[in-house]
Amino acid sequence: MSARMREPRGRLFFTILLALFLSVVPLPAWLDAVRPAFLVLTVLYWSIAAPRAGGISLGWIAGLALDIFQGSVLGQHALALSLVTYIAVREHQKIRSKPVFQQSLIVMGELFIYEFVVFAIDGWTGHALYGPLHWLQILTGALVWPLAAALLGRSHAPR
Amino acid sequence: MAAYGLGATNRRLTGHGSSPGLRFTLYAFVSIVVMVLDQRGGWLTEARFLLQAAAYPLQLAVSSPSAAWAWIKESTQAREALRAENERLRARESALALRALNYEGLARENAQLRGLAHALPPIVDRWLIGEIVNVELTTLRQRLLINRGTTNGVFAGQAVLDDSGLLGQTIHIGPWSAEVILVTDPEHAVPVQIERTGLRTIAVGAGNEGTLALPYLPANADVKAGDLLVTSGLGGVFPAGYPVARVAEVHRDAIQPLAQVRAVPLARIDRDREVALVWFNDERTKNPDIQAQPAPHPSVPAGAAPAAPAPASAAASAVPAKAAAAPAKSKTSPAPKSAPKPAPEDQAEDEVQ
Numbered sequence: 001m002s003a004r005m006r007e008p009r010g011r012l013f014f015t016i017l018l019a020l021f022l023s024v025v026p027l028p029a030w031l032d033a034v035r036p037a038f039l040v041l042t043v044l045y046w047s048i049a050a051p052r053a054g055g056i057s058l059g060w061i062a063g064l065a066l067d068i069f070q071g072s073v074l075g076q077h078a079l080a081l082s083l084v085t086y087i088a089v090r091e092h093q094k095i096r097s098k099p100v101f102q103q104s105l106i107v108m109g110e111l112f113i114y115e116f117v118v119f120a121i122d123g124w125t126g127h128a129l130y131g132p133l134h135w136l137q138i139l140t141g142a143l144v145w146p147l148a149a150a151l152l153g154r155s156h157a158p159r
Numbered sequence: 160m161a162a163y164g165l166g167a168t169n170r171r172l173t174g175h176g177s178s179p180g181l182r183f184t185l186y187a188f189v190s191i192v193v194m195v196l197d198q199r200g201g202w203l204t205e206a207r208f209l210l211q212a213a214a215y216p217l218q219l220a221v222s223s224p225s226a227a228w229a230w231i232k233e234s235t236q237a238r239e240a241l242r243a244e245n246e247r248l249r250a251r252e253s254a255l256a257l258r259a260l261n262y263e264g265l266a267r268e269n270a271q272l273r274g275l276a277h278a279l280p281p282i283v284d285r286w287l288i289g290e291i292v293n294v295e296l297t298t299l300r301q302r303l304l305i306n307r308g309t310t311n312g313v314f315a316g317q318a319v320l321d322d323s324g325l326l327g328q329t330i331h332i333g334p335w336s337a338e339v340i341l342v343t344d345p346e347h348a349v350p351v352q353i354e355r356t357g358l359r360t361i362a363v364g365a366g367n368e369g370t371l372a373l374p375y376l377p378a379n380a381d382v383k384a385g386d387l388l389v390t391s392g393l394g395g396v397f398p399a400g401y402p403v404a405r406v407a408e409v410h411r412d413a414i415q416p417l418a419q420v421r422a423v424p425l426a427r428i429d430r431d432r433e434v435a436l437v438w439f440n441d442e443r444t445k446n447p448d449i450q451a452q453p454a455p456h457p458s459v460p461a462g463a464a465p466a467a468p469a470p471a472s473a474a475a476s477a478v479p480a481k482a483a484a485a486p487a488k489s490k491t492s493p494a495p496k497s498a499p500k501p502a503p504e505d506q507a508e509d510e511v512q
Contacts, residue, residue, distance in 0.1 A: 017217075020217070021217070021220065021221055024218075024221050024293075025221050025224070026221075026222070026225065026293060026294050026295065026296075029296065051179075055179065055182070056179060056182045056183050056186055057182070057186075059186075060186045060189075060190070063190075064210075065214070068207075068210045068211060068213075068214045069214060069217075069218065070295075070300065071300070071302060071330070071331055071338050073194050073197050073198060074193050074194065074196075074197040074203060074206075074207065074210075075189075075190040075191065075192075075193035075194035075197065076190075076194060078186070078190045078193070079186075079187055079190035079191065079194070082183060082186040082187060082190065083183065083187065085183075086179055086180070086182075086183035089179045090179050090180070121194065125194070125198055127299075127346065128299050128345035128346055128366060129299075130299055
């Protein structure tokens with residue numbers, strides 16, 4: 001595939017690994033409650049900026065990695081993350097052309113879908129459910145998005 | 160869903176042979192199949208084992224900042240402080256050795272008094288020290304990752320202790336690592352006994368405050384703040400007689416048929432760096448015909464049944480926790496389905512005493 005040559009696969013892999021690290025590194029409880037979903041943000045960024053490099057496979061694999069690290073039901077985060085990746089990949093042109101503020105709102109919607117799927121599967125499989133404070137992560141994720149996008153954008157050459 | 164968003168432009172832009180819709184449908188299907196298999200248990204144990212092995216290096220990396228910090232703190236500690244600590248530990252060690260001597264004698268005397276080999280509670284005969292690699296203490300997940308796995312002989316559903324009390328049990332096992340679910344995890348339940356009265360019940364993790372709840376005690380049960388809870392040994396996962404928690408508050412409500420009891424775990428969950436994995440010989444779980452033998456009570460085999468096979472014991476102890484999660488959350492239904500669960504154990508207890 002000729003497209004593969006131009007794709008920033010190495011950086012993608014590195015940033016995903018870093019985001020996974022940030023998502024699972026132990027933090028104090030108060031900080032943990034508002035920790036943005038770094039892995040989701042990074043996967044979303046790559047789905048929008050370079051949908052050919054990772055795509056839905058990337059989302060699924062990243063989600064599965066999260067499942068292993070968090071000891072949750074295998075496939076739970078994988079499903080949630082592949083769903084939001086699918087939406088991002090399908091709409092990547094529209095999202096990419098939006099100003100950063102609107103992108104944040106879209107990301108907030110995506111994070112809500114993600115958290116909702118995780119929440120629903122937790123409920124169906126009989127696991128304990130997160131308290132209302134957990135939904136703050138959607139807000140912090142959206143707030144962090146402009147910064148994350150700028151940092152990740154710098155990590156690879158502009159198109 | 161596959162047909163949606165499958166325009167010619169989209170196909171060209173994504174550069175893959177299949178459309179994102181089709182891919183997503185495929186991945187969603189795989190996810191659901193994997194989830195169902197994982198939830199049913201058994202089928203995916205091998206896969207999880209391999210994946211956990213693959214994840215272990217990164218898990219070590221994740222814990223490295225805190226490990227480095229601990230190392231720096233330790234290596235810059237003043238010599239006087241170390242000497243004082245050494246002194247203190249030595250004093251404690253001799254005190255513990257004396258207590259251990261005492262214990263040996265008591266255990267022998269106890270065995271003689273009981274006179275029955277099969278009535279002996281399971282006794283720890285071997286343990287292994289493991290180091291905590293990663294700690295996850297959130298409202299929902301009170302888990303630890305330790306650096307011992309199947310290569311050290313660790314198995315799923317193994318009891319984990321620290322020097323002051325019961326910590327929890329192993330759930331997911333890798334070749335070099337194991338995940339430990341703590342007693343305070345909302346999905347964990349441990350069969351306990353109130354040391355003062357001998358009353359048996361189940362302690363469920365409350366999660367949010369790092370405490371335990373005793374949701375199955377009737378309002379008139381003899382329990383008060385300060386009571387010590389020890390493992391009862393029922394269920395076969397934990398050895399009997401190990402301290403678990405101390406009752407912190409008892410709330411009795413005239414409307415509620417059950418008392419609301421909170422207990423604080425004795426294990427220093429947030430301060431430990433090393434834990435002990437234990438192996439114990441449980442006569443009752445090893446020899447199934449012994450437990451069926453003394454049955455003057457018709458209900459005994461039913462009560463003892465969940466504790467019978469050792470491999471299933473992890474599942475047996477996990478079942479009440481899941482059932483208990485619902486009543487703990489919704490106080491509106493005071494008589495949940497799971498309420499009769501402890502009853503067979505109470506009957507079994509009558510028989511033993």
